[in-house]
Amino acid sequence: MSNKSTDEFESIVLDLLNEDPVKKMEYISCHGSANFLEHSINVAYMSYRICKRFGLDYRAAAKGGMLHDLFLYDWRDGEHNGRHCFSHPQVAYKNAMRLCSKADHIDDLTDLEKDIILKHMWPLSAKRPRYRESLVVCLADKMCAAMESLHMKRIMRKRTAHLIAV
Ligand SMILES: [Fe+2]
Numbered sequence: 626m627s628n629k630s631t632d633e634f635e636s637i638v639l640d641l642l643n644e645d646p647v648k649k650m651e652y653i654s655c656h657g658s659a660n661f662l663e664h665s666i667n668v669a670y671m672s673y674r675i676c677k678r679f680g681l682d683y684r685a686a687a688k689g690g691m692l693h694d695l696f697l698y699d700w701r702d703g704e705h706n707g708r709h710c711f712s713h714p715q716v717a718y719k720n721a722m723r724l725c726s727k728a729d730h731i732d733d734l735t736d737l738e739k740d741i742i743l744k745h746m747w748p749l750s751a752k753r754p755r756y757r758e759s760l761v762v763c764l765a766d767k768m769c770a771a772m773e774s775l776h777m778k779r780i781m782r783k784r785t786a787h788l789i790a791v
């Protein structure tokens with residue numbers, strides 16, 4: 626299902642979806658039956674819609690939302706138990722920085738996009754978001770996690786399901 630807003634959203638995140646580190650998220654399970662690629666698309670799309678509605682930087686929200694959980698390891702294995710909740714934004718940030726600096730067609734992360742990734746675990750973590758867009762992504766992350774945990778995937782993927790196959 627496609628419309629004007631999904632077309633614009635897709636144009637913002639398409640280059641990211643074609644990058645190997647982003648594709649890898651499909652193989653890491655997340656909340657409920659979702660994987661991290663689905664979760665990231667859900668968070669990015671919800672953040673994009675909210676930011677667009679309120680006149681905020683929806684491009685940064687979509688990009689930050691796509692990259693906020695780019696930590697690329699199985700968070701359920703014993704190695705990361707306990708620390709994951711607070712340490713994964715930093716790992717995602719480093720991976721996102723590397724991805725953006727390597728890919729010629731993707732701009733380096735802005736201060737806003739860095740803040741979105743690094744602070745997305747607030748208020749569980751003490752690092753308070755500096756921008757309104759970061760707060761939106763914090764909120765979208767929690768809402769999407771709850772909906773994914775309740776297996777509301779079909780409702781959430783109505784407008785973005787086609788992006789998984791990109
Ligand atoms: Fe996260």
Ligand SMILES: [Fe+2]
Pocket residue numbers: 664668693694766
């Ligand atoms: Fe997340």
